[in-house]
Amino acid sequence: MTCEYDLYDPSWCPGCGNYMIIKALKQALEELEIPSHMAVIVTGIGQAAKMPHYIAANGFNGLHGRALPPAIGIKLSNKDLTVIAESGDGDTYGEGGNHFIHTIRRNINIAHFVHDNQIYGLTKGQGSPTTAMGQVTTLQYDGVKVEPVKPLALSLTMGAGFVARGFSGDIPQLVELMKEAILYSGYAHLDIFQPCVVWNKVNTFQWYKDRVYKLPEDYDYTDFNAAYKKAMEFGDKIPTGILFKVEKETYEDRFEFIKNGPPLVDAELNPMDAEKLLNDFY
């Protein structure tokens, strides 16, 4: 099957969860019928962050930890674009932690896909913000000494209106979650488990497969307290699916001229329009 979004073959390791994620992403974009020139993938640095090089969409491959600020700038400048920020757990929750927190507060209409393999892959196996306490790594020889970030609980308590978790081992569910996240009007946080076959020997494909379970049909994703409980569930059983989803006003809609006007990028620029500003200074 050919896909509008196909480009090069990626150079990830054989068995890497990213292969499943990119497959799901292309499928989600195709099924939503978003033309490739209207989609932008914004990434930082890491294995996940190489995504724009392997998919025929617009791409902004910026700096480590910095996927979200440009994503906001892009969306506010052209509200017609579908903006997807995509990066790893280190990029998003570590180097970019401050941007993550404050982007949630804005509720800008972007989808945020975090490839969470609980390890640093590109830099070869150091502990990431989601690596378990005590796990031995290529840097933490006697085990990680800090507690892991709880990403979904964090975004929930910061006020995110869409919080979900997927698993690279379940492509049909992942495609649906991605579509929901892209269609959600506001900031959508989707944390995606993926095994790192080379550097994480603890959180393997089998490890995730043994633990993940889909939230039941009757789960009420508008119940914040229920969502918080599910977000904190990280042991023998880990829930996947949409943990929380409610409607909220988007950041761009709080700018009247963006909400009711053309995309900012289409504004006519005329210096004489600003001449009236002098009047305050006479």
Added chain:
Amino acid sequence: MDYTILIGGAAGQGIETVVLLLEKTIKRSGYNVFTYKNYMSMVRGGHNFMQVRFSDKAISTYSTKVDMIFAMTAETVAFHKNNLKDGGLIILDENFHNEENFMHYPFQKLAKEIGNEKVVPTIGFGVIGRYFGLDKDIAINTLKETFKDKILQLNLEALDKGFDLTETNKQLDKREDKNIIINGNQALAMGAIAAGVKYYCGYPMTPSTSVMSYISGKSKEMGIVVDQIEDEVGALNMALGASYAGTRAMTGSSGGGFALMVEALSLAGILEQPVVVVNAQRPGPATGLSTRTEQADLRFVIHAGHGEFPRMVITLRNPEDSFYQAARAFNIAEKYQIPVILMTEEYLTDYMTTTKPFDFSKITIERNIAEPEEGNTERYKRYKYTETGVSPRLLPGKTKDTVVLVDSHEHNEYGNIDESIETRNSMMRKRMKKLDGLKDELMEPDQLGVDNPEILLVGFGATHGALADAVQRLSSEGMSVGALVYGDIWPFPDKLINSLGKNADKIITVEQNMTGQLESLILEKTRLQIYDRILKYDGRAINGDEIIHRLNAILES
């Protein structure tokens, strides 16, 4: 005529109110005004002062000697009485002092009678206005613009009381008023708006904040996004995203915040993404003197960023220059797809001066965004090799079947990661090739004084006004003196300094830093010799008086 009034007191006492009322009233009476502002980093207390200078002639700097001191604290007298001209006057509240040659007024007592102690500044304004023979109707109109409702009534009463307290000593006859009165950051922000900035993001930091707050005040009216982001690291990354999507984007900070933007400045270099960044300098290192002035970020800013990439750095010389240069910066950024950094300094961000209204018809908008080619099925090369090094720039979402990829890695013409030797060498040369075109854009420094001076002063940025004053006064005394004041400073314009410098007896640099950063740049880029240097790094702005004094000391030694 040329008078200066110093108003001093603690933060929170209303110095700004007196100054605002004086500035507007004197300006509207048809005189040139120049207000020098001197703050401590405090919201309450401490000692702040401002000097309002006014004249029927052009003024470009503040005066060391003052004609009148309006002291709201006893401390103001102690600090400044030595700066009083012979025959000058100190006015203060009757409670403070009881010495001769001071004029005592019952400011606090009258304010209590009016029923609000906050009207003391307006009573003072009334006294000063009467003393200098200002038109009371103009003063009343200024009050009406400044205050509203009940507060306005109190202040009108206060003005009356002030006017009644003294006699007219000087007579400022009303003249025609065509000027505006503005500070550097307001002018800079206005230039950016004229140029069509649609996206300003930043994190508050003195003395850059007033650029953001001015634009924010016009956000709705002009349709500009102003985003106070979590940190300066995010700010420049965000501006680059906005620029990528096609809006004219800008961010700004002061030294410490600019330091946080350095990583993304390098990103702008390799992305080839146009952006305008303001660095409003204040004295460092680190927090330094947060409300004072310096020119010590020059070397930092021209080299800021890891790796090598082209950029332009423009230092701003006065409010008028700030306006036109800010607008020009966007055109250059987009023409060469580079970051352009506007360097201002606290002194210029804060001082208010009368200046002729800006000519908006002189502002041009040159986006240099490419037209998509009809029916072209080839994959778009964002980084296509060209003669000039500048690749045709398309915007994402604007051309069917065309996607735009920008990348922070070394990349090939499509924007895809490529580590080959050939690509690396070609891309480095492509980016740096843009400097050739940029050099043709450079504006040589502003030349002041006679054509071929024996003594050539060289400075940059906001010392322009002080240098203009010094050169004009020394020339009128017969000295063969001139000055070059840099605006564009990186790439370094070297033509004029080479031609004037060769013929000058003595080249003397004037800089507000300790290590002579401009001097080192001149030595690096020319074969000229520097005779001596006037350096100042105490956080206070240099003025014409100080340049003359220190130049004379050099020439006499």
